Amino acid sequence: MYNAENTPKVLEYLRDFFYFGTQDRMQRAYEQLCSLNGDTTAETDWAEEQYCFNRLFVGPASPLAPIVASFYLEEDGAYNGQTTKCVRDIYQLIGLELPEDTSIPEDSLPMELDACRYLILISRVTDEAVSVYGYFVRNHLNEWIHLFLEKTDRQEKTPAVEYMLFILKRWVKSAVNELIAQEV
Amino acid sequence: MEGKRKKNIAEICPVSRRNILKGLAAAGALASIPAGLFKAEAWERTKFQSGLKTFRNACPRNCYDTCSIKTYVKDGAIEFVEGAKESTFTDGALCVKGFSYPRRVYSPDRIKYPMIQDKRGSGNWRRISWDEALNIISDKILEIQKKDGSLLGMALDKYSGNFGITHYGVEGMFSSLGYTTRFVGTPCWPAGIDAQNFDMGNMWCNDPEDMVKAKYIIVWGANPAWNSVHSMKFIYKAQENGAKLIVIDPVLTQTAAKADTYIRVKTGQDGALALGMAKHIVEKGLVDKKFLADNTKGYEEFKAYLDKNVTVKWAAKVSGVSEKVIRTVAEQYAKADPATIWIGYGMQRHTNGGASVRAIDALAALTGNIGKEGGGARYGHLATWGFNYNAMVQKQPAGSKGYTGKDKIKSEFANAEGEATSYSDRTININKIAESILTTNEPPIRLLWVACKNPFAQDFDRNKMKKAFDKLEMVVTVDQFFNETVQNSDIVLPCTTLFEEYTVNVSYWHYWLSINEKAIPNQYEAKSDLEIAALLSAKMNSKVQGSCTFPQITDTKVWMEKEFNDGIYKFFGISSWEELKNGPKKAILSSSASWSDKKFATPSGKYEFKSDLAKEYGHTALPEYKEGRKPYNKFRILTPHTQFALHSQFNNLDYMQEFNKEPLVYINPASAKAKGIKDGDMVRVFNKTGEVKVKARTTDNIAADVLLMYEAWYKDSSFNVQELVDDTSSDMGTFKTGAPGVAIHDQFGDIMKI
Ligand code: SF4
Numbered sequence: 001m002y003n004a005e006n007t008p009k010v011l012e013y014l015r016d017f018f019y020f021g022t023q024d025r026m027q028r029a030y031e032q033l034c035s036l037n038g039d040t041t042a043e044t045d046w047a048e049e050q051y052c053f054n055r056l057f058v059g060p061a062s063p064l065a066p067i068v069a070s071f072y073l074e075e076d077g078a079y080n081g082q083t084t085k086c087v088r089d090i091y092q093l094i095g096l097e098l099p100e101d102t103s104i105p106e107d108s109l110p111m112e113l114d115a116c117r118y119l120i121l122i123s124r125v126t127d128e129a130v131s132v133y134g135y136f137v138r139n140h141l142n143e144w145i146h147l148f149l150e151k152t153d154r155q156e157k158t159p160a161v162e163y164m165l166f167i168l169k170r171w172v173k174s175a176v177n178e179l180i181a182q183e184v
Numbered sequence: 185m186e187g188k189r190k191k192n193i194a195e196i197c198p199v200s201r202r203n204i205l206k207g208l209a210a211a212g213a214l215a216s217i218p219a220g221l222f223k224a225e226a227w228e229r230t231k232f233q234s235g236l237k238t239f240r241n242a243c244p245r246n247c248y249d250t251c252s253i254k255t256y257v258k259d260g261a262i263e264f265v266e267g268a269k270e271s272t273f274t275d276g277a278l279c280v281k282g283f284s285y286p287r288r289v290y291s292p293d294r295i296k297y298p299m300i301q302d303k304r305g306s307g308n309w310r311r312i313s314w315d316e317a318l319n320i321i322s323d324k325i326l327e328i329q330k331k332d333g334s335l336l337g338m339a340l341d342k343y344s345g346n347f348g349i350t351h352y353g354v355e356g357m358f359s360s361l362g363y364t365t366r367f368v369g370t371p372c373w374p375a376g377i378d379a380q381n382f383d384m385g386n387m388w389c390n391d392p393e394d395m396v397k398a399k400y401i402i403v404w405g406a407n408p409a410w411n412s413v414h415s416m417k418f419i420y421k422a423q424e425n426g427a428k429l430i431v432i433d434p435v436l437t438q439t440a441a442k443a444d445t446y447i448r449v450k451t452g453q454d455g456a457l458a459l460g461m462a463k464h465i466v467e468k469g470l471v472d473k474k475f476l477a478d479n480t481k482g483y484e485e486f487k488a489y490l491d492k493n494v495t496v497k498w499a500a501k502v503s504g505v506s507e508k509v510i511r512t513v514a515e516q517y518a519k520a521d522p523a524t525i526w527i528g529y530g531m532q533r534h535t536n537g538g539a540s541v542r543a544i545d546a547l548a549a550l551t552g553n554i555g556k557e558g559g560g561a562r563y564g565h566l567a568t569w570g571f572n573y574n575a576m577v578q579k580q581p582a583g584s585k586g587y588t589g590k591d592k593i594k595s596e597f598a599n600a601e602g603e604a605t606s607y608s609d610r611t612i613n614i615n616k617i618a619e620s621i622l623t624t625n626e627p628p629i630r631l632l633w634v635a636c637k638n639p640f641a642q643d644f645d646r647n648k649m650k651k652a653f654d655k656l657e658m659v660v661t662v663d664q665f666f667n668e669t670v671q672n673s674d675i676v677l678p679c680t681t682l683f684e685e686y687t688v689n690v691s692y693w694h695y696w697l698s699i700n701e702k703a704i705p706n707q708y709e710a711k712s713d714l715e716i717a718a719l720l721s722a723k724m725n726s727k728v729q730g731s732c733t734f735p736q737i738t739d740t741k742v743w744m745e746k747e748f749n750d751g752i753y754k755f756f757g758i759s760s761w762e763e764l765k766n767g768p769k770k771a772i773l774s775s776s777a778s779w780s781d782k783k784f785a786t787p788s789g790k791y792e793f794k795s796d797l798a799k800e801y802g803h804t805a806l807p808e809y810k811e812g813r814k815p816y817n818k819f820r821i822l823t824p825h826t827q828f829a830l831h832s833q834f835n836n837l838d839y840m841q842e843f844n845k846e847p848l849v850y851i852n853p854a855s856a857k858a859k860g861i862k863d864g865d866m867v868r869v870f871n872k873t874g875e876v877k878v879k880a881r882t883t884d885n886i887a888a889d890v891l892l893m894y895e896a897w898y899k900d901s902s903f904n905v906q907e908l909v910d911d912t913s914s915d916m917g918t919f920k921t922g923a924p925g926v927a928i929h930d931q932f933g934d935i936m937k938i
Contacts (some may be wrong), residue, residue: 021311022312023310046307051302051307051308051309054309055309058297058311059293059295059296059299059309059669060670063292066292070290070292071292074836076287077838078287078291079292080261080290081290085259102737105290143423154705
């Protein structure tokens with residue numbers, strides 16, 4: 001199946017890296033992912049990693065490559081429009097919702113990665129989740145993640161940020177390929 | 185599932201909720217799966233909300249209109265906003281800025297987390313938790329206290345970014361820490377406030393909705409077609425009823441384009457024009473004798489001044505308006521009953537601005553148009569601002585030491601600042617921030633807290649501001665978006681938009697009261713000013729018990745409730761603020777006219793042509809002509825407000841950039857030709873303060889000796905008109921607001937093609 005045994009872990013570490021955005025959590029997620037993949041960790045300055053991360057994804061200045069699907073899929077790039085709503089509906093469909101104190105758009109990358117991770121896990125017990133996962137990855141994630149990655153391609157990146165983006169790209173590509181293959 | 189296409193879940197998702205539900209329930213799957221970032225819900229609780237919830241909000245920006253807003257929310261997100269129909273002022277519509285609110289709230293550019301910049305200006309930002317941010321700040325406060333023995337080294341720079349009443353809690357937060365340094369006064373309207381106070385004892389205008397009753401309307405130095413769009417319908421209605429609209433302005437504005445007569449006055453010479461009109465009215469015997477006899481003081485002296493010093497010919501020469509026009513407008517104004525004058529804020533931003541407002545007020549008094557419905561010398565009012573200022577009035581911790589000078593905090597909005605003590609805050613003119621930071625010592629300003637304001641875009645002499653910021657040991661800015669002030673800060677704290685907190689709003693123009701409900705959750709980690717104050721208080725007290733008295737209440741609704749009192753309830757005819765959930769309420773006015781009982785609040789109880797108080801404050805007792813600032817360059821530089829922003833707010837949104845793509849300097853075609861400049865050329869505009877590089881646009885809308893640029897900053901652009909505006913004071917303001925205003929429009933410069 002599309003989900004190799006360690007895919008949920010890959011998604012978990014990617015999720016943590018993009019969600020917490022602070023040195024300790026970024027470093028831990030990066031090291032965990034490198035170790036899972038059998039890759040050597042790069043020598044890097046974690047303060048620089050944070051600056052780079054914030055310049056690209058967070059702010060406080062306009063982020064160069066926001067990690068929210070709406071930015072790429074909505075005409076005005078604003079959050080909480082149709083895209084966020086559709087993603088929220090999907091989450092509700094699979095029984096998930098953000099805790100009330102988390103006012104981050106549901107179509108933020110870490111949330112979507114977490115939803116994929118969750119879908120992969122529940123797909124072990126229900127086939128319907130397989131369809132939702134397939135739909136979510138092919139018709140949604142695959143629609144914006146490349147636009148996002150293209151934006152990051154044009155920017156200077158620190159080693160850990162670059163690595164995590166590379167793994168993200170690799171995972172989306174393989175996930176989509178597997179889904180296409182299954183269809184055939 | 186695609187953003188640009190509007191499909192619902194049933195269309196886009198190949199499985200039904202029921203199927204999934206059955207599958208998972210049968211498998212008992214949920215319990216075995218770690219929830220991660222989400223909270224996994226029982227299937228039974230999974231819900232698909234339908235229908236929209238409505239909330240009441242109010243636009244809290246520094247805008248005449250203070251619109252009452254109705255907000256439609258679904259699943260915790262704003263779907264759209266509209267103007268409240270219950271308010272006959274807002275009348276169901278917002279301006280382009282107001283309609284862009286959802287974009288503002290959900291902009292990808294919002295500041296999301298507390299962040300710290302490693303080396304100010306480096307652009308190297310790290311995300312920190314609220315706890316870490318407050319730790320750093322509280323440590324600094326305690327360090328200042330230890331070093332200086334007081335908190336005078338801690339300064340607050342706050343103004344009009346959010347006029348919600350509970351936002352005065354920022355001032356409260358400062359008081360609750362000790363005696364500090366406060367920037368007092370207002371960059372906006374102080375000269376006119378003092379002028380009206382000298383003349384009438386207060387600044388108090390007619391209900392703008394009563395302009396429909398006017399037979400003659402003079403809009404003098406205001407551009408409501410851009411900056412008070414809701415007022416225009418009353419002007420149009422008056423026009424439909426036969427009223428004449430006269431617009432007096434150095435610029436052919438959009439309001440001027442709607443006028444029956446547009447009069448281009450030389451910038452800063454409004455006083456001469458008004459005195460010329462007064463002279464003609466007196467000469468023609470068109471004064472309201474009864475009003476003058478019963479309700480004024482000093483008319484004979486004023487008449488003597490006019491007789492001796494003013495001729496229509498002189499007024500025409502000085503103001504640039506022909507004698508014929510002066511006479512015609514003066515006669516028409518004096519004969520119409522009622523006739524009204526709207527005095528704009530732009531026309532008092534001069535070294536003679538207060539004197540000009542007094543001369544215009546005099547026209548209304550001469551003709552008996554004060555205290556009359558459809559009449560009035562309209563400038564603004566604070567009659568509906570009688571809240572408790574509960575969040576603002578906080579006690580300093582026991583044993584606090586402060587300034588021993590005589591300064592007392594003054595504010596045009598509220599004067600209550602606690603009990604008299606032997607110590608006070610150290611006050612500094614808000615219009616001289618840069619200069620004051622550079623020159624204030626013993627102790628120097630070490631920590632600057634910026635809230636509801638972007639001094640780099642709004643304050644004067646941007647170059648000096650940069651030097652001033654470089655002197656500060658720590659800068660904390662609370663804001664929603666990145667700007668040059670944030671860029672020059674150490675810590676930025678994300679604050680909520682109006683939709684994420686409770687507060688209450690009134691206007692300084694109309695008479696409506698609106699509550700502002702929390703309609704959506706705080707976005708990302710944004711917090712309201714009050715939540716921040718409460719959390720800082722908790723942090724301070726955890727380090728030194730008793731070091732901050734600010735109540736540790738984080739629920740903004742509780743704070744809002746505390747602002748209401750019986751006076752407000754009575755004035756608005758409600759028994760509880762809860763009634764405002766059904767829509768805004770208008771004050772119950774015995775007359776739509778201010779001063780309708782002719783009981784003026786001056787020392788004499790009359791309208792004072794001759795004001796001893798004015799003399800006491802260093803002005804002439806009579807509304808005499810005052811020369812303006814001497815030009816020091818070829819062109820006058822005007823930097824008025826744009827249609828698409830409120831200072832630096834809104835212009836950063838893509839939506840607004842569609843309308844207002846880039847900064848421009850407007851120049852008269854004849855002047856452009858003389859300078860070899862063509863429309864669209866890049867030019868340098870420069871003076872002794874600094875320079876900007878900008879694209880030129882030629883237009884007849886301005887006079888040949890004027891260069892005009894709209895005040896604002898633009899996203900991804902370093903353009904800033906404050907490079908060209910120095911901090912020269914206007915003539916009045918000290919009496920009511922504690923400091924004079926700034927002669928924003930008394931600036932000069934030159935232009936050159938690049
Ligand atoms: S900016 Fe002024 S006119 Fe526009 S919505 Fe706000 S209060 Fe109304």
